[in-house]
Structures are given as C-alpha cells and as structure tokens.
Amino acid sequence: MTSTIEELTATSLLRFATAGSVDDGKSTLVGRLLHDSKSVLADQLEAVEHASRKRGQQAPDLALLTDGLRAEREQGITIDVAYRYFATPKRRFILADTPGHVQYTRNMVTGASTAELAVVLVDARNGVVEQTRRHAAVAALLRVPHVVLAVNKMDLVDYAEPVFAAIAAEFTAYAASLGLGDIVAIPISALAGDNVVEPSAHMDWYGGPTLLEHLETVQVTSDPSAEPARFPVQYVIRPQSEEHHDYRGYAGQLASGVLRTGDPVTVLPSGHTTTVAGIDVLGEQRELAWAPQSITVRLTEDIDVSRGDLIAAGPAPVPTKDVEATVCHLHERPLRAGDKVLLKHTTRTVRALVKEISYRIDIDSLEQLGDAQELNVNDIGHVLLRTAEPLALDDYADNRLTGSFLLIDPADGSTLTAGMAGEAFASSTAATALAPAASAAEEEWV
Structure with missing residues (x-):
C-alpha cells in the first residue's frame, strides 16, 4: 500500500x-x-x-x-x-x-x-x-x-x-x-x-x-504515510433530507499524513477517541486519503465535533493553553507583553494573551537579547502566550501546518504576528522560562 x-x-x-x-x-x-x-x-x-x-x-x-x-x-x-x-x-x-x-x-x-x-x-x-x-x-x-x-x-x-x-x-x-x-x-x-x-x-x-x-x-516529494495524520475540521456536513438523515461528515483539508477507513483517531481538544467510518473525496467513498487532499470524514461514534477541532491519527499533540513560540512580528504596531490578541491556528480562532516576550533574536549575531520589552516590525523573537481555550499544536519543526499560527488584532482583524510553536532554529539550545500566573484582569480575557 x-x-x-x-x-x-x-x-x-x-x-x-x-x-x-x-x-x-x-x-x-x-x-x-x-x-x-x-x-x-x-x-x-x-x-x-x-x-x-x-x-x-x-x-x-x-x-x-x-x-x-x-x-x-x-x-x-x-x-x-x-x-x-x-x-x-x-x-x-x-x-x-x-x-x-x-x-x-x-x-x-x-x-x-x-x-x-x-x-x-x-x-x-x-x-x-x-x-x-x-x-x-x-x-x-x-x-x-x-x-x-x-x-x-x-x-x-x-x-x-x-x-x-x-x-x-x-x-x-x-x-x-x-x-x-x-x-x-x-x-x-x-x-x-x-x-x-x-x-x-x-x-x-x-x-x-x-x-x-x-x-x-531537487528532491521535494515525501511519503505522507511517514507523518501522523492531522485533519483540522473546517465544516460539519449534516444534510437535512430524508435520504441522508443519518449522515454526519466533517469536511476540511488533510494537513498531513494518510487517513484510512478503520483508523483509530483522537478528536482534539476534547480527547474523545473513535474510528474512521468512511472517507468521501469529491462525493465518492474512498478507503484512504492523503495530504493535502480536501475530504469529508465520517466517524463511527456520534460525538461532539465542530469547526476548529483537530482529528488526529497516530501520536497526538497534547492540548495546552500555554504556548511557547518563535514569532516574526509583521505589523507596524509593536507587540508587547500584556497585549490581548486573537490566535488563529488552522481552522480554530481563540482569545489569547501575550504573557511574556522571552527574548528577541539579533539577526547578525543570532544572540538572544533577553531584555526585549517589545517586538517591532520584522523582529524575530520568542514569546509565551496564554489562550482562553486549549490548542492542539504540533511543534513547528515536526509539522509546518499544525505548528504554525497567526496573532490577530481583535479590534480591526489585522494580522500582527506569524508564530511557529517551539524554538526558532534547528540548532537552538536556549531554555525558555515558565509562564507567569495570569492576573484577574487577564483571566477575564483568556
């Protein structure tokens, strides 16, 4: 196969x-x-x-x-x-x-x-x-x-x-x-x-x-079966007709890996487990699908799955509200500790708080400048975020799609920052600090 x-x-x-x-x-x-x-x-x-x-x-x-x-x-x-x-x-x-x-x-x-x-x-x-x-x-x-x-x-x-x-x-x-x-x-x-x-x-x-x-x-093809399957749910399909009254499918694009009928899967962040009952591609039933196909997945169990959930096969990421990430700031407005933002990860968008800017990276020397108070446009740094709801992020080094996210201004919807879960570079050995506790005012947002 x-x-x-x-x-x-x-x-x-x-x-x-x-x-x-x-x-x-x-x-x-x-x-x-x-x-x-x-x-x-x-x-x-x-x-x-x-x-x-x-x-x-x-x-x-x-x-x-x-x-x-x-x-x-x-x-x-x-x-x-x-x-x-x-x-x-x-x-x-x-x-x-x-x-x-x-x-x-x-x-x-x-x-x-x-x-x-x-x-x-x-x-x-x-x-x-x-x-x-x-x-x-x-x-x-x-x-x-x-x-x-x-x-x-x-x-x-x-x-x-x-x-x-x-x-x-x-x-x-x-x-x-x-x-x-x-x-x-x-x-x-x-x-x-x-x-x-x-x-x-x-x-x-x-x-x-x-x-x-x-x-x-240059060799760019890879075997998707070597990667764990990740399927962010984009849309729940529930036809309102007599003929398909019991049909419930979850549509989206397979971000990585291969998904087969009968595979055991975990729905995140809830953690519910079930198996794949069927896969539909362009209206036809298939035994398997591979990234980056757009598909509809049917599950054996009738569990609560909605847009923004992640269906994972194989080793699954652990959902967390504390996100450590390397970011590149894209907006003219600086990013500062205490900023309230929206975090968009695959098809899921949640409220988030910038807890700390751990360091900024000097591009010339690659030195980690730990006294960074803010990140300005084009700056690369490491941040700690606290989200209102748990997210199932892979490390960006393992999966470029499910390990990436955007920070968005909740006031006008503009993109502020591109984020990559984990350390900045493959050779980085720097340790990161634990996230400090949130204040009462911060808890109201996250």
Missing part, C-alpha cells in the same frame, strides 16, 4: 521563493528564468519590449515581467509578493518573488511560508550583507528544506572564481549556524543569462547545475 501512496502522491510541482537585498537583481533573475524557459507569452514580451524602448533601453528589461505594481515599476523595487506560475517538461513551478527592502521582510514570511525551496540572491560585488543574513534566518525559521545561494552579477566581477568561493563559504557557515541543511551555491548573471537556464561559457571553473537544472531535479 505504501508504494501505491508514493505513486499517487508523487508530484512534479515545486513551490519556491526568491529573496535578496535591493538591487541584487531578483526581478531580473525571475524575468530571465521565465524568458529563457519559454514561459512568457508573446504579448507579455511585446509589452515589456515596448516599455523598455520608451525608457531608451535597447534590450528588454526582464524585471518588468514581475514588478506588477505601478510603484514597483516607477521605483525599480519589489514591494509585494508576486506569484508566477510556469512549467518545463520536467516540472511545474509556483514562484513567489518576495521584496528585498528591510521594511518588506514581512512579505518574505508570507512568500516563504509554503515554499519547499528558497533562492537567496547576493550581489557578487557586495557579498553577504545584513539583509542576506535576515533572509537566511527567515528561511531557517520557516524550516524551508532547500536553499540556493545565487551569487548574481558575476559579469561585474569578471566571473572571478575566488569572489564566488569566498561568498559561498561565508554564507554556508552562517546558514549552518541557523540549522539550514541543504545549501547549493550557483554563480550566475541574471542580466546576461549565465547559469540561469543555460550553462555559462564564462565560468568553465564551475561544474555544477544551472539554476533551472537544480530547480527541476
């Missing part, structure tokens, strides 16, 4: 994100990737060529293929995440082109949160800079499994191998301290097209793959 699952879940789709400092040539790289892989429509290319001629440029400005907002085109920067979809004969791709400006680092969190690979761009003239380290830290924080260091503008340093080698060594050492595992360094020139899609004639000292070759061959 496992081989059947592996065959059914084998995918040729790669989700990847690009990141880099301002003027590192990120949009040009993406444009070059789309252009040279024949993924640009004729009318799109004609529009870019026309816009380039109006600017007095002889060659088409490929960055215009990705910079969609008017402000982006006028300023020559990327502001918002731009998603692009393209394909080659070997694989399909969903690309998230993320901004390089420091104030838009939060947008990278959005783009990289579902990525299986991150391309971090570096200008060969400048080497590894603060924003490079910040992007590497975000990739490590989000547990992106594969990272490509693309050393761009090699044509401006005469394609010198020592320049590339020094940058690759510095970045690899820093990435290792973050716990990033799979790192591939590729020297490129996005403007000239060297090692993007076609091998470069100017860098015969480089014997590795081009960027596209690596994207086409």
Whole structure:
C-alpha cells in the first residue's frame, strides 16, 4: 500500500521563493528564468519590449515581467509578493518573488511560508550583507528544506572564481549556524543569462547545475504515510433530507499524513477517541486519503465535533493553553507583553494573551537579547502566550501546518504576528522560562 501512496502522491510541482537585498537583481533573475524557459507569452514580451524602448533601453528589461505594481515599476523595487506560475517538461513551478527592502521582510514570511525551496540572491560585488543574513534566518525559521545561494552579477566581477568561493563559504557557515541543511551555491548573471537556464561559457571553473537544472531535479516529494495524520475540521456536513438523515461528515483539508477507513483517531481538544467510518473525496467513498487532499470524514461514534477541532491519527499533540513560540512580528504596531490578541491556528480562532516576550533574536549575531520589552516590525523573537481555550499544536519543526499560527488584532482583524510553536532554529539550545500566573484582569480575557 505504501508504494501505491508514493505513486499517487508523487508530484512534479515545486513551490519556491526568491529573496535578496535591493538591487541584487531578483526581478531580473525571475524575468530571465521565465524568458529563457519559454514561459512568457508573446504579448507579455511585446509589452515589456515596448516599455523598455520608451525608457531608451535597447534590450528588454526582464524585471518588468514581475514588478506588477505601478510603484514597483516607477521605483525599480519589489514591494509585494508576486506569484508566477510556469512549467518545463520536467516540472511545474509556483514562484513567489518576495521584496528585498528591510521594511518588506514581512512579505518574505508570507512568500516563504509554503515554499519547499528558497533562492537567496547576493550581489557578487557586495557579498553577504545584513539583509542576506535576515533572509537566511527567515528561511531557517520557516524550516524551508532547500536553499540556493545565487551569487548574481558575476559579469561585474569578471566571473572571478575566488569572489564566488569566498561568498559561498561565508554564507554556508552562517546558514549552518541557523540549522539550514541543504545549501547549493550557483554563480550566475541574471542580466546576461549565465547559469540561469543555460550553462555559462564564462565560468568553465564551475561544474555544477544551472539554476533551472537544480530547480527541476531537487528532491521535494515525501511519503505522507511517514507523518501522523492531522485533519483540522473546517465544516460539519449534516444534510437535512430524508435520504441522508443519518449522515454526519466533517469536511476540511488533510494537513498531513494518510487517513484510512478503520483508523483509530483522537478528536482534539476534547480527547474523545473513535474510528474512521468512511472517507468521501469529491462525493465518492474512498478507503484512504492523503495530504493535502480536501475530504469529508465520517466517524463511527456520534460525538461532539465542530469547526476548529483537530482529528488526529497516530501520536497526538497534547492540548495546552500555554504556548511557547518563535514569532516574526509583521505589523507596524509593536507587540508587547500584556497585549490581548486573537490566535488563529488552522481552522480554530481563540482569545489569547501575550504573557511574556522571552527574548528577541539579533539577526547578525543570532544572540538572544533577553531584555526585549517589545517586538517591532520584522523582529524575530520568542514569546509565551496564554489562550482562553486549549490548542492542539504540533511543534513547528515536526509539522509546518499544525505548528504554525497567526496573532490577530481583535479590534480591526489585522494580522500582527506569524508564530511557529517551539524554538526558532534547528540548532537552538536556549531554555525558555515558565509562564507567569495570569492576573484577574487577564483571566477575564483568556
């Protein structure tokens, strides 16, 4: 049965994100990737060529293929995440082109949160800079499994191998301290097209793959049966008809693992146990389902299950009201201890209180600054939260979907903070403090 699952879940789709400092040539790289892989429509290319001629440029400005907002085109920067979809004969791709400006680092969190690979761009003239380290830290924080260091503008340093080698060594050492595992360094020139899609004639000292070759061959498939099944309930289906008067199904998307008819499961946070009576996929009964399919689950026992509950098979997380998490603050308004927020975890939203900001992480040194009074926009830190209702969170290192959450402003519904249950980086060994007791006023909220 496992081989059947592996065959059914084998995918040729790669989700990847690009990141880099301002003027590192990120949009040009993406444009070059789309252009040279024949993924640009004729009318799109004609529009870019026309816009380039109006600017007095002889060659088409490929960055215009990705910079969609008017402000982006006028300023020559990327502001918002731009998603692009393209394909080659070997694989399909969903690309998230993320901004390089420091104030838009939060947008990278959005783009990289579902990525299986991150391309971090570096200008060969400048080497590894603060924003490079910040992007590497975000990739490590989000547990992106594969990272490509693309050393761009090699044509401006005469394609010198020592320049590339020094940058690759510095970045690899820093990435290792973050716990990033799979790192591939590729020297490129996005403007000239060297090692993007076609091998470069100017860098015969480089014997590795081009960027596209690596994207086409990197291993991203996994066996979902190796992971515990997690099924957040999104909707309860109870048809009001004579024909289906006894039907009760729980609809949602399987977040991880494989679920089979007859599997023993636990409904969280209540802790009730039962078995899977049936699985419906697109109106048809199935013996099994695997992540990330959208399904309807029927249970043997008629127990109380509602939206926000988690149906778990295998080792189940222990529901808790005390949440320790690493967070990246996304909002201009600082996050402070004592703030009352809403916490959204999968399909469940509960009231929560920020009990303590344990520390803030210095991106340059990775030092944990324990005197943090607040987290400002783009800050990464560790917090203690107290929720009004128990949550069934996995550790983010074990499950990126059921280990993540958002903190939301209860007044206007804006997203404040992205959270990952557990410690920040794979190499982190810091201990965290116990949550202090809540005051009477705080108890009224949580």
